[in-house]
Amino acid sequence: MPELPEIRTIAAGLDDALAGHTLSGLEVARPQCLNGTPGEMRDWILARRVVRVKPRGKWILFSLDDIAGDLVAINLGMGAEIRLPGAAEEPPDHYRVRLHTREGSGVFIRFWWLGHVHYVPGDDETHPVRLLGPDALDEGLDVDAFRGLLEGRRGGIKAFLLDQRRIAGIGNFYAHDILARAGVHPLRKIPTLGDDEIAGLHRSIREVLGESLDLGGADYERDIFGRPGRFSRESFIVGYREGTPCGLCGTTVVRIRTGSTPGDICPGCQPLPEDRT
Ligand SMILES: [Zn+2]
Known part of the structure; x- marks a missing residue:
């Protein structure tokens, strides 16, 4: 997709x-x-x-x-x-x-x-x-503007990232690693996120989407001339790596349910403290 x-x-x-x-x-x-x-x-x-x-x-x-x-x-x-x-x-x-x-x-x-x-x-x-939110790679969407989007929101962070009316352009393919690189569990509730975690999410959105954009997008999609992109899921640290070691810490990646979508997470990098949901 x-x-x-x-x-x-x-x-x-x-x-x-x-x-x-x-x-x-x-x-x-x-x-x-x-x-x-x-x-x-x-x-x-x-x-x-x-x-x-x-x-x-x-x-x-x-x-x-x-x-x-x-x-x-x-x-x-x-x-x-x-x-x-x-x-x-x-x-x-x-x-x-x-x-x-x-x-x-x-x-x-x-x-x-x-x-x-x-x-x-x-x-x-x-x-x-x-009714779309700002583009996830919009030049004007700096970390303060991103924090502003989260203000007053009470739901889970992954649902927020996938909601095109809040921030536009992110789907499930890139969401796994956006969350993993920031060390944020997909089921974390937005009000429990610290400033560092919000800054980490902002940075990982730029990194994950930016890396793929620089490579012409994912290798299972094609441009208007029929040429495939060069971004491979092999470069993900947790996305589509269920049962294999996390690319950052080596903990085995697991697949969980996150709302209507599956989510691949690293239990080592993305803990879910009971008081943070
Ligand atoms: Zn890890």
């Missing part, structure tokens, strides 16, 4: 390829992924210029000219391929949506499961993309 490093990699490629181009065609093989009929969608977005393509949490946003805030918002759901077709390339099997531009470029989108291509008008304040 693509998270912030993969989304940023794909969005940067699309921005290079499509910014300044005018949308001229839309083919839809699976209308359920749209938030209107294919005809409505064509009326809303065709003949409009793509000003920029930007990542936002787990979304990819095409900003459209003429109306400030008007967007095509793409969510890759549980995983997807977004490809810029080569000049002579046939469409991949089972693509769901194809966009063409007047300049002769375009994009194929193939969702594995639960993807969306939405039109979001500039004055729509209720669409999920308007």
Whole structure:
């Protein structure tokens, strides 16, 4: 499932390829992924210029000219391929949506499961993309701003990190190691976290996501040219290492339930004192 490093990699490629181009065609093989009929969608977005393509949490946003805030918002759901077709390339099997531009470029989108291509008008304040928290790698999200996000929150820290309305772009794949590197158990309640632990979480978010972004994202996702990322889960210290030694202290990693998601933790690095839950 693509998270912030993969989304940023794909969005940067699309921005290079499509910014300044005018949308001229839309083919839809699976209308359920749209938030209107294919005809409505064509009326809303065709003949409009793509000003920029930007990542936002787990979304990819095409900003459209003429109306400030008007967007095509793409969510890759549980995983997807977004490809810029080569000049002579046939469409991949089972693509769901194809966009063409007047300049002769375009994009194929193939969702594995639960993807969306939405039109979001500039004055729509209720669409999920308007309700996102700051991007986890946002320049302005320094440690004080991160502490501010946690203020007054009473729930568990992992649930907070995965809640896109609080902080955007983190999913379960990177959450294991973000918590482990900070030495924080996923079930810790936010009010029990000390200043050092909050600073450690802020630092590990930057490190874990930043390392993957520098490598073009996870190796099970691909960029718009079909090239896989170079970040391997082998470099995690606890994530997906159940039954093997923690990369920091050697304690055996265990898998626990953390809300609706599994969590890999190191009982040595991430103790859960009874009075801290
Ligand atoms: Zn450990």
